[in-house]
Amino acid sequence: MAEALRLQRSGAAHALLLEGVSRSFGALTALDNVDLVVEAGERRGILGANGAGKTTLFNAITGDFPPTSGRIRFFGEDVTRLPAYERIRRGLRRTYQNSMLFRGLVVLDNLYLAACRAALHPVRRAGGRALAGRAA
Numbered sequence: 001m002a003e004a005l006r007l008q009r010s011g012a013a014h015a016l017l018l019e020g021v022s023r024s025f026g027a028l029t030a031l032d033n034v035d036l037v038v039e040a041g042e043r044r045g046i047l048g049a050n051g052a053g054k055t056t057l058f059n060a061i062t063g064d065f066p067p068t069s070g071r072i073r074f075f076g077e078d079v080t081r082l083p084a085y086e087r088i089r090r091g092l093r094r095t096y097q098n099s100m101l102f103r104g105l106v107v108l109d110n111l112y113l114a115a116c117r118a119a120l121h122p123v124r125r126a127g128g129r130a131l132a133g134r135a136a
Contacts, residue, residue, distance in 0.1 A: 012076030015040040021070035023060050030056040062094050063087045
């Protein structure tokens, strides 16, 4: 995580920048020329139908399946050809979906706990200013 803080403080224009990222598996093109910008402190959602390439996009970003073309920059550093463990050392990692965080609780209770966590630990921009109304 210290590496991510160093990269964040380097003054890079974007936290994550994808430029023309594509990923093919033989004749199948799973990602085709994807551009994406995520600023420091910003959260994005990736939506799409089954088979649209959402998981492939995350695998390309994290290095599990590097892109066949395009560039991925993390706080200004080109990480396109770095293996997953090097990206992790820089603070670029993923978590896997777990739809049952607390099995004994209903959806509303799970959302309440997330809101409480956000109130106790607000998301902060690089300059230390809290982002109002956003959960971590």
